[in-house]
Amino acid sequence: MSVSEPEKAAPLSTEIADKDISLTFAKGMEVLEAFESAATPLTIPDLARLTGINRSVTRRLILTLVRLGYLTEAHRAYAPTPRVLRLASGYLKGRQFGRTVQPVMAAYSRQLGDAISLAVRDGSDAIYVAYSPGDPALITSGFGIGSRLPLTATAIGRALLAFSEEAIIDELLAAPLPSFTPATKTDPAALRTDLCETRSRGYARVTGEYEPGVTSVAVPVLGTDRIAKAALGIVGPEARFEENSVCTQKATTLKECAETLASFL
Structure with missing residues (x-):
């Protein structure tokens, strides 16, 4: 991809x-x-x-x-x-990614049958900080630890953004929004509506806005203040996520994973 x-x-x-x-x-x-x-x-x-x-x-x-x-x-x-990996080692070690985060993600990845990515917000991007592969026969995001994705055009980005402080949302939507496919939402009002829906249902769902034919589903990892500390996401071909029930079921499992990880991050 x-x-x-x-x-x-x-x-x-x-x-x-x-x-x-x-x-x-x-x-x-x-x-x-x-x-x-x-x-x-x-x-x-x-x-x-x-x-x-x-x-x-x-x-x-x-x-x-x-x-x-x-x-x-x-x-x-x-x-x-x-040697550049040393720059990230302190962040990963300080949060015990290898000892706590990775095993939890691996368990839920097997349960879902999907690769799970964990990302945090960095400016206007979501940056992957952990990844657990799922079934190798299924489509994956093609990204790894350190990869960056836009907040506005991906589910993992919108899960982070929807549960951010209002000032962060206002600042991001005030700037010109990048377009990646003909389906990418670049109208601030439309994105605000989407972010409200994401908060209401508890997970983000984005189809074809970053890459054609690909759907992503993501949930926030929330702190005690209900602000996203990170987000967990999965991706797959659009056909796999056409049914709302499938998205809801996978999002429910991702939320369980997020609640487990919340105390580690």
């Missing part, structure tokens, strides 16, 4: 004064994040174009990342090394 280029992450928090920020470090992170959607190694001109950073500055940042072991170079093109 195709992977659409993700939207840019949210800007740095305005709560921190500019004088307290290292702009060089911020640019280095921009360069590193540019590899996120790259299927092939990138050259310095590629990275300068993607980040909008001066080419000579980009070169110095790239060479620094090579020296630190986060990038490798071959034929004047650069690619991430496994």
Whole structure:
């Protein structure tokens, strides 16, 4: 399945004064994040174009990342090394993903017969932080840990958004909304209606808005304040989810999984 280029992450928090920020470090992170959607190694001109950073500055940042072991170079093109996974290890270890989250997801994945993904909100995207495969004969999302999906065009994104603070929803819907297929909802009013329906029934259901012919179903992992800390989602061919009863049944099982995970996240 195709992977659409993700939207840019949210800007740095305005709560921190500019004088307290290292702009060089911020640019280095921009360069590193540019590899996120790259299927092939990138050259310095590629990275300068993607980040909008001066080419000579980009070169110095790239060479620094090579020296630190986060990038490798071959034929004047650069690619991430496994060392970049260290950046996520603290987050995953701190929440004991391997010891608690993953076994719970695996149990419910077997029960559903579907691959289950766990995502958290990062700016205008949902980012996968855990994944449990289901029946290999069935269609899967084609995404793995670290993949980003838009909040507005996917069920796992809408489950996160529908149970977010109203200010976050207002800010996101005030910006131009990306379109991925002819079915993608880009009208803010239509999306608000969908988010209200998601809150009312307790789960999100999206068909063909991110990829044609694909339906996704997702539920929030709620905190004590009823705000989503994360979301659990499954995907499959549209024909498998045509019956409302099927979606409701799968969403009920996902909610059980979400309630189990809530204390770990």
